Amino acid sequence: MNLQDIAKAANVSTATVSRAINRVPNVDPVLARRVWRVIEQVGYYPNKHARALVSGHSRILGLVVSEITNPFFPEIVQTFTELGISHNYEVLLSFLPEDSGLIGRAARQMIERRVDGVAILTFGREEGLVEVFRRQNLPMVAVDIDSEGPLCLRVDYQHGIRQAVQHLAALGHERIAFIGGPATLKTAQMRRIAFLECMREIDLAVSLDFVVEGDHTMEAGMKSISALALLPERPSAVVCSNDMTAIGVMRQAFELAIEVPRDLSVVGFDDIRLAQFMTPPLTTVQMSQTEIANTAFRALLECVADEPNQKAKEPYSINTNLVLRRSTALAPGRLRWSSCESQNVTASAKP
Numbered sequence: 001m002n003l004q005d006i007a008k009a010a011n012v013s014t015a016t017v018s019r020a021i022n023r024v025p026n027v028d029p030v031l032a033r034r035v036w037r038v039i040e041q042v043g044y045y046p047n048k049h050a051r052a053l054v055s056g057h058s059r060i061l062g063l064v065v066s067e068i069t070n071p072f073f074p075e076i077v078q079t080f081t082e083l084g085i086s087h088n089y090e091v092l093l094s095f096l097p098e099d100s101g102l103i104g105r106a107a108r109q110m111i112e113r114r115v116d117g118v119a120i121l122t123f124g125r126e127e128g129l130v131e132v133f134r135r136q137n138l139p140m141v142a143v144d145i146d147s148e149g150p151l152c153l154r155v156d157y158q159h160g161i162r163q164a165v166q167h168l169a170a171l172g173h174e175r176i177a178f179i180g181g182p183a184t185l186k187t188a189q190m191r192r193i194a195f196l197e198c199m200r201e202i203d204l205a206v207s208l209d210f211v212v213e214g215d216h217t218m219e220a221g222m223k224s225i226s227a228l229a230l231l232p233e234r235p236s237a238v239v240c241s242n243d244m245t246a247i248g249v250m251r252q253a254f255e256l257a258i259e260v261p262r263d264l265s266v267v268g269f270d271d272i273r274l275a276q277f278m279t280p281p282l283t284t285v286q287m288s289q290t291e292i293a294n295t296a297f298r299a300l301l302e303c304v305a306d307e308p309n310q311k312a313k314e315p316y317s318i319n320t321n322l323v324l325r326r327s328t329a330l331a332p333g334r335l336r337w338s339s340c341e342s343q344n345v346t347a348s349a350k351p
Contacts, residue, residue, distance in 0.1 A: 001044050010038045060090045061300060062110040062118035064129060067095055070216075070244065071272040072289060076121055079293035087301070089116075096122045096129070107132040117141070117304045119296040120150065124185040139303035141296050143318075144187055151299050152315035153292065155187070158194040160285035160320030161239070164267045165198040167283075167322060168237045172331035173265060177210035177235035179224045179245050188216065191241045191269065210235055214245050221248025225264075229256055236264065236331045243268035243275050243284055250278060250327065261329035271323055280326035287320050 007014040019027040020035040065073045084091040117139035120126045140150035178195045181188025214220030240246035246268030268284035275282040
């Protein structure tokens, strides 16, 4: 069926049908309900491409993430897509190619689809995309970006990492290692800097041998803990830049007969769903994927609705908090807590 058929069945003009479908606010509500009743009865679907040509808006939002194989990103994609559906937006998903030469092609696909705006949730390596979209004057939202143009989501890494460091110090750990992400990844460097600053705050020395560069994979965690275990004085605790690294640490610790948490306390970062199902369940710094997706979507809608040349807005803040589970315990050689203190900690720990 076409607009004329809908108009005839609803006994209204084609102009009224068009206004009702495009949700023009001044259309008569009684007539609009009549139109939508017919549309639902006959199963009519408006041509979005035709509507985009008329309105100038495609009602498509772009979403770019680093990689779908990393368990951190699927919940972001799901939440963002669900929000799109509830707000009558289609979401065009893309991944950041490993080959930097393909970044332009990934951006071009979105530009050719006339997306209304783009959320770049890659947590690093987004500069090439930002430059392409900026030339098109396309509304953007990105994480921890310093470039002019995109609205920024600023993650407070230090708060959660400070909680993790102080938690380990309270358990008597003094030899605390850190396994980071790639040196080329800005957000990984921000987590590393936050760890070093938080250690200095409580006057705990950090050996250079205890700060290891990884790549945010399980394999990097396995390799790093193997190297740390060979040191003359190995760490009693390790903070990891993400949960995948921490899971790799726990896996290799099992192979090395290092018991977690009796011999080694482990703290991750991200709080992916898998963390709570590890053995033991992983203590980690939570950076809520749902909050990130919600905040990014809300911010992007505001960008799309803004008039051109409007003043830049302040960054949105994303909080981080430590989630206590069972991969951390008293440092080896420390006296056990009193039964009262032990019960309090057990009660506060999450399963």
